[in-house]
Amino acid sequence: MKLSFKNIDKQFSGLPVIENFSRDIQDGELVALVGPSGCGKSTLLHIAAGLEKPSAGVMLVDGVPILGPDPERTLMFQENALYPWLTLEQNVSLALEFQSMNKQQSREQAREWLKKVKLQGFEAYFPHQVSGGMRQRAALARAFISNPKALLLDEPFGALDALTRMTLQDALRQLIRETGPTVLLVTHDVDEALFLADRILVFSSRPATVLKEFSLSRHEKTHDLSEFAAMRREILGLLGIHAEQDDVAKLIEEMEV
Numbered sequence: 059m060k061l062s063f064k065n066i067d068k069q070f071s072g073l074p075v076i077e078n079f080s081r082d083i084q085d086g087e088l089v090a091l092v093g094p095s096g097c098g099k100s101t102l103l104h105i106a107a108g109l110e111k112p113s114a115g116v117m118l119v120d121g122v123p124i125l126g127p128d129p130e131r132t133l134m135f136q137e138n139a140l141y142p143w144l145t146l147e148q149n150v151s152l153a154l155e156f157q158s159m160n161k162q163q164s165r166e167q168a169r170e171w172l173k174k175v176k177l178q179g180f181e182a183y184f185p186h187q188v189s190g191g192m193r194q195r196a197a198l199a200r201a202f203i204s205n206p207k208a209l210l211l212d213e214p215f216g217a218l219d220a221l222t223r224m225t226l227q228d229a230l231r232q233l234i235r236e237t238g239p240t241v242l243l244v245t246h247d248v249d250e251a252l253f254l255a256d257r258i259l260v261f262s263s264r265p266a267t268v269l270k271e272f273s274l275s276r277h278e279k280t281h282d283l284s285e286f287a288a289m290r291r292e293i294l295g296l297l298g299i300h301a302e303q304d305d306v307a308k309l310i311e312e313m314e315v
């Protein structure tokens with residue numbers, strides 16, 4: 059599924075948030091949006107989801123203007139993604155029940171997906187009975203179960219500790235490889251963007267415009283980001299974070315000496 063932002067402007071009560079944003083996200087591409095807090099990244103995601111209408115310009119899906127939300131374009135948030143009164147299995151199966159699949163088939167598929175994200179044995183647990191990382195695994199299963207053509211991820215692992223985040227990034231990358239959706243990923247984590255993305259758009263503060271675009275699609279990805287050190291430093295610099303403030307940058311610099 060190709061997502062096209064065409065000359066998008068967005069204001070909230072006269073406050074300009076997005077100015078003349080145009081980009082095509084190709085079928086199967088993963089594009090990360092990074093930028094200062096409050097610059098308008100989530101707003102772009104909401105426009106792609108059909109939850110917000112642009113003030114000017116048009117949002118196209120495979121060349122056709124979108125009319126509103128659609129399960130083909132699935133949004134996933136940082137937290138509160140699961141219903142606390144439903145078990146993990148019920149939470150995951152609900153995505154299919156909403157699409158009118160019968161309950162028994164939905165539950166069977168939910169169990170399959172929970173297995174894929176390594177939650178076998180936790181089907182009957184409620185969200186508060188498992189860890190934050192396990193909740194986000196279940197949220198990933200729920201996002202992928204309906205086989206969306208586009209995934210719109212808003213800081214999906216932002217609330218997790220660094221180690222859990224890395225295992226979840228691996229799980230996400232595996233699921234993306236298996237199912238091939240187009241992905242827009244909003245993240246504050248430059249390393250996450252470098253690890254997952256084919257392309258990174260770095261935004262200015264509000265109103266959001268693209269300061270620079272980085273292409274990574276030809277690189278083989280690992281969590282060892284030394285290959286990306288220069289790009290990483292440049293992105294952090296564009297965001298106003300300099301090496302002396304950044305522990306990982308310091309570490310990489312020490313390694314380079």
Ligand SMILES: Nc1ncnc2c1ncn2[C@@H]1O[C@H](COP(=O)(O)OP(=O)(O)OP(=O)(O)O)[C@@H](O)[C@H]1O
Pocket residue numbers: 070075093094095096097098099100101102264
């Ligand atoms: N529905 C809304 N009504 C009014 N203002 C809004 C609405 N949604 C977003 N805004 C405003 O638009 C601006 C951009 O918000 P947005 O959530 O898109 O930023 P962001 O880059 O995703 O921020 P963060 O990284 O902190 O999540 C903010 O000033 C926010 O208050």
